Amino acid sequence: MIVLLAVVAGVTAGLVLHPTVPLDLQPYLPIAVVAALDALFGGVRAWLERIFDDKVFVVSFIGNVLVASLIVYLGDKLGVGGELSTGIVVVLGIRIFSNAAAIRRHLFRA
Amino acid sequence: MAPGGARAGENGRVPPAPSDSKELHRRPDESMSLLVDMWTNALDPGYAAAAAGRQATGMSARSRRGGPFLLVGLLAASFLVVVAAVQAHTRAPAAARAHDRLVGEVQQESQAVSRLAGQVDDLRAATARLRDDSLRGTTAGARLAGQLAGAELAAGTVAVAGPGLRVTLDDARATQGGSGGNQGGSGNPPNRVQDRDLQSVVNALWAAGAEAIAINGQRLTAQSSIRQAGDAILVDFQPLRAPYVVSAIGDPVATETAFAQSPAADKMRGYAQLYGLHFSYARAAHVVLPAAAEEPLHAAKPLANRSGG
Numbered sequence: 001m002i003v004l005l006a007v008v009a010g011v012t013a014g015l016v017l018h019p020t021v022p023l024d025l026q027p028y029l030p031i032a033v034v035a036a037l038d039a040l041f042g043g044v045r046a047w048l049e050r051i052f053d054d055k056v057f058v059v060s061f062i063g064n065v066l067v068a069s070l071i072v073y074l075g076d077k078l079g080v081g082g083e084l085s086t087g088i089v090v091v092l093g094i095r096i097f098s099n100a101a102a103i104r105r106h107l108f109r110a
Numbered sequence: 111m112a113p114g115g116a117r118a119g120e121n122g123r124v125p126p127a128p129s130d131s132k133e134l135h136r137r138p139d140e141s142m143s144l145l146v147d148m149w150t151n152a153l154d155p156g157y158a159a160a161a162a163g164r165q166a167t168g169m170s171a172r173s174r175r176g177g178p179f180l181l182v183g184l185l186a187a188s189f190l191v192v193v194a195a196v197q198a199h200t201r202a203p204a205a206a207r208a209h210d211r212l213v214g215e216v217q218q219e220s221q222a223v224s225r226l227a228g229q230v231d232d233l234r235a236a237t238a239r240l241r242d243d244s245l246r247g248t249t250a251g252a253r254l255a256g257q258l259a260g261a262e263l264a265a266g267t268v269a270v271a272g273p274g275l276r277v278t279l280d281d282a283r284a285t286q287g288g289s290g291g292n293q294g295g296s297g298n299p300p301n302r303v304q305d306r307d308l309q310s311v312v313n314a315l316w317a318a319g320a321e322a323i324a325i326n327g328q329r330l331t332a333q334s335s336i337r338q339a340g341d342a343i344l345v346d347f348q349p350l351r352a353p354y355v356v357s358a359i360g361d362p363v364a365t366e367t368a369f370a371q372s373p374a375a376d377k378m379r380g381y382a383q384l385y386g387l388h389f390s391y392a393r394a395a396h397v398v399l400p401a402a403a404e405e406p407l408h409a410a411k412p413l414a415n416r417s418g419g
């Protein structure tokens with residue numbers, strides 16, 4: 001219930017408030033989204049494995065987003081921003097994929 | 111032959127001692143375990159640690175369900191995703207609009223350029239007509255007009271027609287692309303026509319008695335250049351596309367004979383055999399060559415004692 005409520009509230013807030021992302025932050029948005037998706041999939045998997053912990057979820061979510069953005073920022077300053085972004089997307093993509101596979105096994109037993 | 115030890119097999123290999131075989135048994139991909147680790151430890155280890163911690167304090171190891179943290183986290187995550195989606199949605203049409211506008215501008219400007227080029231041609235024809243009209247009045251003027259016409263013909267600034275020769279050069283077909291001998295890296299693969307091939311063919315045609323030459327409709331004058339920029343061959347800074355047709359006006363038989371015996375033609379025949387380039391030439395009864403763009407001389411001035419001319 002609380003999950004649905006939070007998601008609906010988040011989506012409505014995003015749609016209604018229609019925030020304009022500052023130009024300086026725009027390069028980090030896609031990476032932040034990938035990091036958030038990773039945290040979300042990890043949370044769902046933990047939920048299904050009955051070891052979910054809301055504090056871990058929030059901390060991993062915020063930490064993922066911050067670290068991913070920081071790495072991209074550092075990469076930009078070092079001139080390897082594109083490559084580091086690719087690396088982050090690869091690592092998080094693999095994690096998302098394997099978490100999704102675990103979720104699928106839990107849900108469908110297959 | 112070294113005397114084999116008691117445990118050495120017939121092939122001379124010592125089988126691993128059973129005692130340390132387990133310690134030495136390592137995964138063959140141990141040094142590349144990064145991907146495996148990522149795959150097996152996809153779940154944040156924090157969840158397991160938290161569950162173990164709860165168990166240690168006597169609570170149930172099972173999920174701690176939503177408190178305010180969960181609400182905040184999910185709210186923030188869904189907010190972030192929606193913001194990104196909205197952002198992508200609003201930015202994509204803008205990018206497409208900018209692209210369309212640029213394409214439109216390019217088309218518009220190139221239309222303007224061709225329109226202006228047409229105007230230049232018309233005006234040039236008009237001035238030539240007016241000049242001829244005004245010169246025709248007097249005998250001295252008529253002589254001048256004759257001289258001018260000759261000079262223009264020689265300079266290549268008027269369109270000309272006549273019998274001549276057509277030389278066709280083309281790159282080797284793609285199927286032969288890989289086999290092209292000493293493939294000199296990026297710059298000039300030997301199975302493509304180079305600027306120097308065109309230069310030597312044009313020079314051979316001039317030497318063979320051609321009076322006017324154009325490559326793919328680009329008239330050559332004394333100021334023309336044939337050079338390569340990247341993959342394209344530029345004639346007077348206009349990029350040309352293969353096949354390259356070099357049209358020359360001159361006495362067909364004499365020009366063809368002289369050109370066929372020229373070193374340039376020999377070389378091109380050799381290239382055609384070696385690399386599969388296409389090289390052919392044929393007489394043409396009627397060749398029409400366009401006028402070259404007039405390039406006024408800014409720095410060069412006639413010598414003083416000839417200026418009266």
